[in-house]
Every structure is written in C-alpha cells, then in structure tokens.
Amino acid sequence: MSVxxxxxxxxxSQVPTRHRNHNGYLLRWDAxxxxxxxxxxxxxxxxxxxxxxxxxxxxxxxxxxxxxxLGLAGVIQRIxxxxxxxxxxxxxxxxxxxxxxxxxxxxxxxxxxxxxxxxVTGDGVLATTPAYTLEARRLSHPVESFGYRLTExxxxxxxxxxxxxxxxxxxxxxxxQREGSVRGVTLAEVSEERRGQRFAFIMDTRLCExxxxxxxxxxxxxxxxxxxxxxxxxxxxxGHLTAGxxxxxxxxAGVRHLVLTHFSQRYADAGEFERQARAAGYEGELTxxxxxxxxxxxxxxx
Numbered sequence: 446m447s448v449x450x451x452x453x454x455x456x457x458s459q460v461p462t463r464h465r466n467h468n469g470y471l472l473r474w475d476a477x478x479x480x481x482x483x484x485x486x487x488x489x490x491x492x493x494x495x496x497x498x499x500x501x502x503x504x505x506x507x508x509x510x511x512x513x514x515l516g517l518a519g520v521i522q523r524i525x526x527x528x529x530x531x532x533x534x535x536x537x538x539x540x541x542x543x544x545x546x547x548x549x550x551x552x553x554x555x556x557x558x559x560x561x562x563x564x565v566t567g568d569g570v571l572a573t574t575p576a577y578t579l580e581a582r583r584l585s586h587p588v589e590s591f592g593y594r595l596t597e598x599x600x601x602x603x604x605x606x607x608x609x610x611x612x613x614x615x616x617x618x619x620x621x622q623r624e625g626s627v628r629g630v631t632l633a634e635v636s637e638e639r640r641g642q643r644f645a646f647i648m649d650t651r652l653c654e655x656x657x658x659x660x661x662x663x664x665x666x667x668x669x670x671x672x673x674x675x676x677x678x679x680x681x682x683x684g685h686l687t688a689g690x691x692x693x694x695x696x697x698a699g700v701r702h703l704v705l706t707h708f709s710q711r712y713a714d715a716g717e718f719e720r721q722a723r724a725a726g727y728e729g730e731l732t733x734x735x736x737x738x739x740x741x742x743x744x745x746x747x
Contacts, residue, residue: 447475449642449742451667451704454483454490456734458671459512460710466490466736467512468707470667472644474595475576477502480520481593481646481667487516488523494737498527503572503579506537507648508590509544518551525557532559536571536581538589539564565591568655577641582659584650586684592648592659597641607635642742648707651684652694660698664743667734668694669707674721692722695729701743703727706734 454469461467467484471491478500480487491497501524506514514537524533537545542564549560563571565581571593572579578598581591603618611630613621621627621635645659647668660666670692671685680687686694688705695703705718712718719733732740 448473449475451665451738451740451742452494452496453704453706453734453736453738453740454487454494454496456706456708456736457484457512458669458707458709459510461486461512462710464736465708465710467516468648469516470646470706471496471500472595472646473500474644477574477576479503479505479579479595481505482507482513482648483516483520484512485515488519490736491520491523494739498524499529501529501533502531504533504535504537505579505593505646506535506541506545507584507592507646508538508586508588509541510588510649513648514544514548517545517548521549521560522552522554524560525554528557532561534561534563534572536563536565536579536593538591539566540589582655583653584647584655585653586649586651590649590684592646592650592655594643594645594659594663596643599641600639601632601636602639603636611635639745642745644742649684650686651681652686652690656686656694657698660694660700662698663695663700664745665702665704665740666695666698666700667704667706670705670718670722671707671709673712673717688718688721689725692725692727692731696725696727700727700729701746702730702732702740704732704734704740 452471455466457465466486468482469487470481472479570580584590643663668691670688672680672687674687674689
C-alpha cells in the first residue's frame with residue numbers, strides 16, 4: 446500500500462531548543478523518500494521517528510546555512526554504513542558545491558553507496574520519474590537558496606456507472622486503461638481527469654516570485670515562518686517570512702494543507718503562529734509543526 450506523508454524531524458531555526466531540533470523533513474512518496482534540509486542531529490531524529498537510511502532516495506538542500514545542512518555528514522555516512530542498495534541523488538545549490546564536498550567528506554569512512562550529485566543552477570526541472578516531477582525555484586535569502594516542488598502526473602479516474610452503462614467489467618477495465626479503447630468505447634467516455642497531487646518545500650526566504658510559483662495549487666505546503674508579524678522588519682532584513690506572510694501565500698495559492706515550521710527560539714507560545722495565520726485569512730487545514738509529527742498528504746479532492 447502506497448504511503449504519502451511528511452515525517453517532521455526538526456522544526457527549529459538557527460538555534461535549536463529543548464523541544465525543537467534543527468531542520469529535517471522526510472517526504473514519503475509511495476516507494477520513495479525525499480529528505481529535505483538535514484540539519485544537525487538529523488541522524489538521531491531519524492532513529493526516533495523510525496526512519497531508516499534505506500528510506501532515502503533523494504536529499505534536497507535548500508541552502509548552506511548550518512541549520513539546514515550540518516546533518517549531511519552524519520546522514521551520508523549512515524547511508525554508507527547501512528549499505529543502502531539503491532542510488533541516492535543529492536540536490537543542492539551549485540554555488541555551495543564546496544560546502545557539500547566538505548560535509549560529504551567531513552571525516553574518514555568507507556564509501557559503499559552510489560551518491561549522485563544533482564547541483565541546482567537555476568529554476569527548472571531536476572528529475573522526472575513515473576511518480577513525480579521534481580523542480581526547483583530560486584528564493585530570496587542572503588545566500589543562494591532554492592525551494593523544491595514535487596508534482597504527480599495527472600491521471601484518470603474510472604467512473605463505475607459509465608463502465609456499467611457500456612458493459613465493461615473485469616479484465617476489460619485494465620485493458621481499457623492500457624490501450625485507451627475497448628470494443629469501440631474510449632477511455633475518455635468512462636473516466637474523468639484526476640489531477641496529480643502537489644507538494645512544495647519553502648525554507649529561508651523573503652517574499653518573492655519563487656515563493657508564489659512553488660506554492661501554487663499545492664495539496665501540502667511546508668513553509669518557514671521564522672517570525673511573528675510584529676517582527677516583519679527583522680524578517681525582511683534577515684531573509685525570512687512571518688506567520689501572516691506565509692499564510693497569505695497559502696491562501697492566495699489555494700493550498701489545501703499548510704504546515705508552518707522553522708520557528709525562532711525567541712517565541713515561547715507556538716500557538717501565536719496559528720492565530721496569526723488564521724488572522725491572515727487562511728481557512729484550509731493548518732499545522733504548526735512539532736518534531737516527530739507525521740502529516741499525511743491530503744487525499745485527492747473529489
């Protein structure tokens with residue numbers, strides 16, 4: 446049975462707290478796992494969350510600040526220690542290649558796994574598989590940063606009543622899906638378009654074109670909200686978003702489930718992020734992320 450869910454490994458920003466580890470997020474997408482922004486301590490958080498090195502197929506780093514990348518060294522060495530049998534691809538800003546290489550070879554270890562590199566040089570598609578297309582968009586931060594978006598191909602939903610009307614049943618249904626027609630009945634006559642699911646991951650950034658492009662029409666949006674609205678000036682100066690800004694992006698983009706994360710340690714009441722997001726007019730499903738949460742990708746809309 447396929448699983449599509451986000452496993453939250455860490456939700457702090459620059460400084461971890463007693464309750465929030467540095468960043469780390471694993472997206473389970475059917476048979477694959479995409480690990481986003483493994484900050485310091487990610488390997489231990491994986492253990493606590495029941496995530497194995499074998500669950501990782503791609504690593505996606507938004508930028509090379511420590512809270513988003515210092516865990517790479519441990520994760521890469523664990524992948525090799527556990528002899529993961531499949532190739533893993535690492536995506537990261539090409540301008541930070543020297544940081545990636547330093548983290549990849551931070552200490553001595555035995556390399557047993559094929560780790561491919563897919564540096565990100567600009568906006569565009571990074572990979573296309575039968576299950577999804579992965580693309581990147583440039584964000585606005587003091588160092589080069591990219592957000593990531595995963596889009597499932599559109600498909601078709603079979604309509605039982607129309608199948609019955611045309612007398613199509615059993616093995617003929619599968620044949621119709623494979624070949625496009627059976628006994629003069631076309632697939633379009635007995636099905637309707639099913640829009641593919643969409644996921645986006647947006648970390649450290651000011652408001653910019655890339656933020657809106659990544660969020661558009663997402664079923665699940667994971668987005669930083671480092672600051673509360675009263676500190677918007679600080680957010681702009683340091684290249685971050687507030688809770689209200691993130692919520693307005695989600696509202697305008699038609700996001701179904703909004704996940705706020707990457708919280709500054711200066712705030713004691715995490716509930717204020719939800720209150721400000723609601724005050725900004727976002728009415729969809731909303732989660733203020735906590736470490737070790739599991740958040741399912743919303744089921745397809747009817």
